[in-house]
Amino acid sequence: MTRIIHRFTRKVPEWQPRVVPVKLEEATPQQLEALKVTPSNTKVSDYVLTLAHDVESLSVRSPLFNAIMYDRGGMSREERELGALAASMVNRCVYCAAVHADRHAKLAKDETVTDELFAKGEMADLDPRNKAIFDFSRKAAEAPPSAGQEDIEALSKAGLSDEEIFDLILSSSLFGWANRLMHVLGDPVSRKETA
Amino acid sequence: MATDRAAGRSTDKGERGGMNNSDLTILSQAGVTPDSTLSRVVSSRGNIIGMTQVAEEAVLRPKETGAFSHDLRASIAARVARLAGDEALAAYYAADAGQYAALADPGTPGVQYKELAAVLSFVDKVANQTREATADDVAGLQHAGVSDADIVRLCELVAFLAFQIRVIAGLRLMQRGTV
Numbered sequence: 001m002t003r004i005i006h007r008f009t010r011k012v013p014e015w016q017p018r019v020v021p022v023k024l025e026e027a028t029p030q031q032l033e034a035l036k037v038t039p040s041n042t043k044v045s046d047y048v049l050t051l052a053h054d055v056e057s058l059s060v061r062s063p064l065f066n067a068i069m070y071d072r073g074g075m076s077r078e079e080r081e082l083g084a085l086a087a088s089m090v091n092r093c094v095y096c097a098a099v100h101a102d103r104h105a106k107l108a109k110d111e112t113v114t115d116e117l118f119a120k121g122e123m124a125d126l127d128p129r130n131k132a133i134f135d136f137s138r139k140a141a142e143a144p145p146s147a148g149q150e151d152i153e154a155l156s157k158a159g160l161s162d163e164e165i166f167d168l169i170l171s172s173s174l175f176g177w178a179n180r181l182m183h184v185l186g187d188p189v190s191r192k193e194t195a
Numbered sequence: 196m197a198t199d200r201a202a203g204r205s206t207d208k209g210e211r212g213g214m215n216n217s218d219l220t221i222l223s224q225a226g227v228t229p230d231s232t233l234s235r236v237v238s239s240r241g242n243i244i245g246m247t248q249v250a251e252e253a254v255l256r257p258k259e260t261g262a263f264s265h266d267l268r269a270s271i272a273a274r275v276a277r278l279a280g281d282e283a284l285a286a287y288y289a290a291d292a293g294q295y296a297a298l299a300d301p302g303t304p305g306v307q308y309k310e311l312a313a314v315l316s317f318v319d320k321v322a323n324q325t326r327e328a329t330a331d332d333v334a335g336l337q338h339a340g341v342s343d344a345d346i347v348r349l350c351e352l353v354a355f356l357a358f359q360i361r362v363i364a365g366l367r368l369m370q371r372g373t374v
Binding site: 018019020050051053054055056057059060061063064067068071073074090091092140141143144145147148149151152153156162163165166167169170172173174176177178179180181183184185187 | 232233236237239240242243246247249250253254257258259261278279280281321322323324325326328330332333334337343344346347348350351353354355357358359360361362364365366368369371372
């Protein structure tokens with residue numbers, strides 16, 4: 001029995017597709033090629049097998065995802081995760097929010113920021129830099145996007161360089177993309193207990 | 196004056212695999228000109244900007260179109276841009292909408308495109324009411340005869356646009372700050 005998770009959590013659920021994923025044994029050579037590079041670079045998940053239905057998109061999406069989240073320089077990985085988390089909370093992608101809250105907590109070696117965000121959302125009490133990052137990202141994730149000049153100015157005032165601001169625009173926007181795949185094409189479900 | 200033509204027109208081909216700013220939708224839409232302060236800021240992420248353009252090709256003009264032809268995809272893209280309040284980006288996509296031009300306007304009654312009604316309501320919801328999307332929305336497309344592969348293709352199109360729209364919006368805000 002699986003149970004759909006509706007509340008934000010740092011405990012990463014399983015992802016259950018709402019469509020039938022590509023079967024690995026039936027994958028075309030082009031699909032197999034695209035499946036080599038995945039955002040997590042681990043085993044081929046149902047999520048990636050689902051995206052393999054559109055192999056041209058998957059082939060560019062995986063390296064683009066990795067570049068935005070992991071390329072050196074600019075904004076720290078921890079802060080990019082905060083941008084990803086803000087968007088995922090706005091779009092209520094419980095799976096994405098769990099993965100990126102967990103990564104944030106591990107990179108920051110601190111669970112208080114994500115605890116506070118899950119408890120209070122946009123009313124969370126954060127330090128000025130994290131607050132500016134979260135507020136910009138959550139407004140940018142609204143549909144239509146509602147971030148304004150004052151939100152960019154708040155980022156500058158909090159000490160972010162222009163390079164860091166651009167990295168934040170990229171990482172928060174990336175989750176406008178990822179959330180619309182993960183939240184729409186599947187459900188976050190509790191992990192099956194091994195008997 | 197004979198010198199005007201050459202001045203300031205030197206292209207930066209060779210960078211980003213032969214693309215210059217006018218070939219890169221996010222930079223051209225945000226008005227990021229070569230040699231500007233913002234152009235220098237974003238240049239360290241040239242690989243990401245280039246891949247974003249490749250991704251646009253993959254969702255707007257793929258070799259394997261499935262149920263969604265290039266002109267229909269362009270029209271859906273224009274519709275999503277308009278739903279996000281980005282008229283300039285909507286116009287960029289609407290130029291390729293061909294027979295589906297009317298569908299690019301979210302206000303158009305669905306009568307003309309009855310067979311696309313389920314697709315369009317799915318697009319509108321995923322684009323702008325993302326958090327409310329449920330299993331029923333995917334099931335609705337399946338009942339309307341849309342294959343699972345086409346459902347993924349449609350999601351990738353709308354989802355990519357959500358990304359592109361927000362990168363452009365962010366760059367425009369940065370651009371205004373540097374003027």
